Amino acid sequence: MLILNKQTRAKRHLETLTFIPQSADKVEFLASSSAFKQQILTLIKQAKSRIYLTALYFEKDEAGQEVLEALYQAKQANPQLEIKVLVDWHRAQRGRIGEAAQMSNADWYTQVREKYALSTEQEIQFYGVPVNKREIFGVLHLKGFVFDDTLLYSGASINNVYLQQFERYRYDRYHQIENKALADSWINFIQQHILANPAVNRLDQANRPKTVEIRPLVKTFRKELSQQAYYFSGVSMNEEQLMVSPLVGLGRKNPLNKTIEALFFQVQQKLTICTPYFNFPRSISQRITWLLENGKQIEIIVGDKTANDFFTPPEEKFTMASALPYLYEKNLRAFARNFDRYIQNGQLVIRLWKDGENTYHLKGVWIDNRYILLTGNNLNPRAWKLDAENAVLVSDPKSELIEKVEQELAQIRTYTTLLTHYSDLEEIKDYPEKVKKLLKKFGRVKLDKIVKMLL
Structure with missing residues (x-):
């Protein structure tokens, strides 16, 4: 009953958005x-x-x-x-x-x-x-x-x-x-x-x-x-035309966050997510769990830890920020272990992006062939609570952009490898000594939760 209420509220939220027709x-x-x-x-x-x-x-x-x-x-x-x-x-x-x-x-x-x-x-x-x-x-x-x-x-x-x-x-x-x-x-x-x-x-x-x-x-x-929005003379979303809606958000319960959360409840078949930092807010994690339990397909494309912009090769100077890619990999490994049954049955697809010494900074959400979210939002707690974020929500009821969307996703997948099991990822014992010490220290004093929220 609770989920049905959330789905209803999600649908109503999207119906309140104003859109601009787009060619x-x-x-x-x-x-x-x-x-x-x-x-x-x-x-x-x-x-x-x-x-x-x-x-x-x-x-x-x-x-x-x-x-x-x-x-x-x-x-x-x-x-x-x-x-x-x-x-x-x-x-x-x-x-x-x-x-x-x-x-x-x-x-x-x-x-x-x-x-x-x-x-x-x-x-x-x-x-x-x-x-x-x-x-x-x-x-x-x-x-x-x-x-x-x-x-x-x-x-x-x-x-x-x-x-x-x-x-x-x-x-x-x-x-x-x-x-x-x-x-x-x-x-x-x-x-x-x-x-x-x-x-x-x-x-x-x-x-x-x-x-x-x-x-x-x-x-x-x-x-x-935090109380402002993009204002324009627009129309309500309909099933007839391609439309765009600019969104802005600052603070935990902002309209952009609510829209992203609402979009997850619109998935009929497949949700695709790109994020450079595997560190979802609780509300997003809960919706991912619900989607998997209800038979929906989910594809997550995330950067390999070495493709993270905070990654520092072991031979270079180590800072606290250097530990972040390992912290994100730790999150990903725990997630993959928890949902291993969905990985094995093909319902959950996790791809790791890596292309030499280049780095990965993609973010975005695709809902079936219906919605596309263009955003700089990293889909992490920091974006959810602390930073000023914006986005353009594209509503494409007739799949007019499908060819361009498929080309974009195919290109994103080019330098990815499929995660077949959580054990494909390294764990703390495999990390450089400085990283191990810092992560263990974080864990002992519960600092990892604070770090993941702030960075």
Whole structure:
């Protein structure tokens, strides 16, 4: 009876969502990180009126410099072009984990702004968005690049590996949707609910405030942002046309979380999930269990521990973050052991992605041939409770995108191996000594649960 009530509530929740009609020929699936980079550069060059880029970070490396140079060239060619970049406030003012302190990304934005010396009204503006008072308790994980009336959506940020500047790449999903109403909703949300807030400040200025000075503003901003949504003139979901619905969420019971949970109860035949970090929130784990017990097919595509962006080869410097891939593998092994009977009967398919020294950053949900979720949400407790997340839900009742979807999934599976038994995965006794010690310490003081929630 309880499950029936949850299914009913899930159906009602989806019926409350507002959608925007979408032409199938205006939706493109990009195949690779290098294609994603090329499309960014192409769309920058083609933009006529506005460019809004939102990402976790915009790195001071060769790829970041190439993209920033392209933005300035576009601005010089068309001074009326509005260009704004939004990144996480905290991340922009520190180096990468495990690296020595050096010029921050924010310092670099300032340096480049001073170099070009554009007039105040013509500047390319970089904004830092503080989702919480400390980075560990929440970051800007909103995604999406808007070029005029086109949304280029990916979980990727801007740096060398995300854009495959050299040989190595970090694999993500990349989608381009041409839709004025969708692009307008994205811009309106940014303007009204982010840029208008006093907690959000320019990063490309030397006199930017210190975090401690804006902490009261950040607390208020987080609360206000958690209550907002994308607003647009749309229609209810129907069974006749391809439609998209932009979603945003911050905090445990947010609309994006509720939508993802509701989608799991819509599975008729098969659910497919991609996540780089095997660490589902409890509500998702419960729904996966229910689906398996009710005979549904589930395919989970997760990165091998060596394809995790936190993975550190044993011979390199070890940090606490270096233990995370092993912690996720420990989770996966326990999950596979618990549901081994479904693996053996073919109902549960688990694939591990690995391609040399490249890393895996895919996230997304596919429900039968009906729903596709484009998102930067890692489907983990941190995404569920701490970070600001967004997504585009695609409702495709007539399977107009089926060919593109199948091509995307086939490509994702290319570098995967099938997990045939939980014993295929290593266990703690097989790990490097430093990892073993840290994981055992976590277990003794119950720190593993806290770590899995925060990282």
